[in-house]
Amino acid sequence: MPEAQRSHRRIWQSTNVPHPCYIGRSATVNSGVHRSWYLAQLDRHHLPYGLRVFEEPNHRTYKAAVFGMRSGAMQPSSSLRSTAVADLGGSVAHTALTAPDRLWSAQEVLLRTSPVPAAAGVYGWHFEQAPSADLDAGRLLYVGIAPRYMANRTSTQNLRKRVRYHYRGNAAGSTLRLTLGCLLGIELRRVGSGTRMTFGKTGEAALSQWMAENARVCWIEHDEPWTLESELISQLDLPLNLDQNRHNPFHSRLKSLRSQARERARELAVSA
Structure with a gap:
């Protein structure tokens, strides 16, 4: 596994994402669906006020946290819908509010x-x-x-x-x-x-x-x-x-x- 992918996987695990997965350029997520969107600079120390979990309703559920949308980052397709931030665990919601x-x-x-x-x-x-x-x-x-x-x-x-x-x-x-x-x-x-x-x-x-x-x-x-x-x-x-x-x-x-x-x-x- 490339170092960048290992690094991002550690970030998922450290923030209690239910199903850790690496999402990058044309990455394969848990459902097996390829997504050609890129999340730049995933950083657990800079949680945005718009923290979300996305779910693809047309395939087996997968989850991914959008930690830092930066310049050049592409938005997920409109078919993805926002679900409860609580899926990430209360500690993430706490951090997003106490240290935004x-x-x-x-x-x-x-x-x-x-x-x-x-x-x-x-x-x-x-x-x-x-x-x-x-x-x-x-x-x-x-x-x-x-x-x-x-x-x-x-x-x-x-x-x-x-x-x-x-x-x-x-x-x-x-x-x-x-x-x-x-x-x-x-x-x-x-x-x-x-x-x-x-x-x-x-x-x-x-x-x-x-x-x-x-x-x-x-x-x-x-x-x-x-x-x-x-x-x-x-x-x-x-x-x-x-x-x-x-x-x-x-x-x-x-x-x-x-x-x-x-x-x-x-x-x-x-x-x-």
């Missing part, structure tokens, strides 16, 4: 030609400045999914809609914004009919500005992101997640802080 190839800013995400795919998946938030002195900056603090699981109907949410809303929406529709605003000391108020709570026009604008300066996001595509959420929350230190996260040392403090903010808001008049 790159992070994206509000300015980039909110562009008309947004880099965030209109697809299902998991997103992770890193902060250059932590929203609390008790939290570390420069690391993953929160994960979310889009869409959420719905038994009776199909959600219209996707990564692009959800991530963009976190950057420019309001606390009534974003638990991340609610958490950040409470930690930053922005006053929560009742608005509209009095049942919704946000930080008001001025407060939401201040929060959006803070996020533009400090919040960075990454993501991975996943057809059923809710199947990954519980595993990620249980195995990673995600202090800004509340749901399914009672084991986190920051959970009780954050829950209390948000509860107190709501109680104060109920005592105040409805904001215009």
Whole structure:
């Protein structure tokens, strides 16, 4: 076996790919089907936010991880479909979110030609400045999914809609914004009919500005992101997640802080 092929096989094995195989120029994969596409510079230390597993439905299943699409690399044929990144094992998904190839800013995400795919998946938030002195900056603090699981109907949410809303929406529709605003000391108020709570026009604008300066996001595509959420929350230190996260040392403090903010808001008049 050529050294390049042995090297790539080691990469597959080290990342828990279920059926290790070498994919190169005109390589033969497990199904026996030849594919004339080339993956340049497979590198397990530079996992992209678009990590995928591909499956050929017309032949015996084979799997291959796309670790680094670089210049000159060719895309697989359109007949290949994306399947769950969980097929690679949770450690790969963890790495893709905790140590992503790159992070994206509000300015980039909110562009008309947004880099965030209109697809299902998991997103992770890193902060250059932590929203609390008790939290570390420069690391993953929160994960979310889009869409959420719905038994009776199909959600219209996707990564692009959800991530963009976190950057420019309001606390009534974003638990991340609610958490950040409470930690930053922005006053929560009742608005509209009095049942919704946000930080008001001025407060939401201040929060959006803070996020533009400090919040960075990454993501991975996943057809059923809710199947990954519980595993990620249980195995990673995600202090800004509340749901399914009672084991986190920051959970009780954050829950209390948000509860107190709501109680104060109920005592105040409805904001215009």
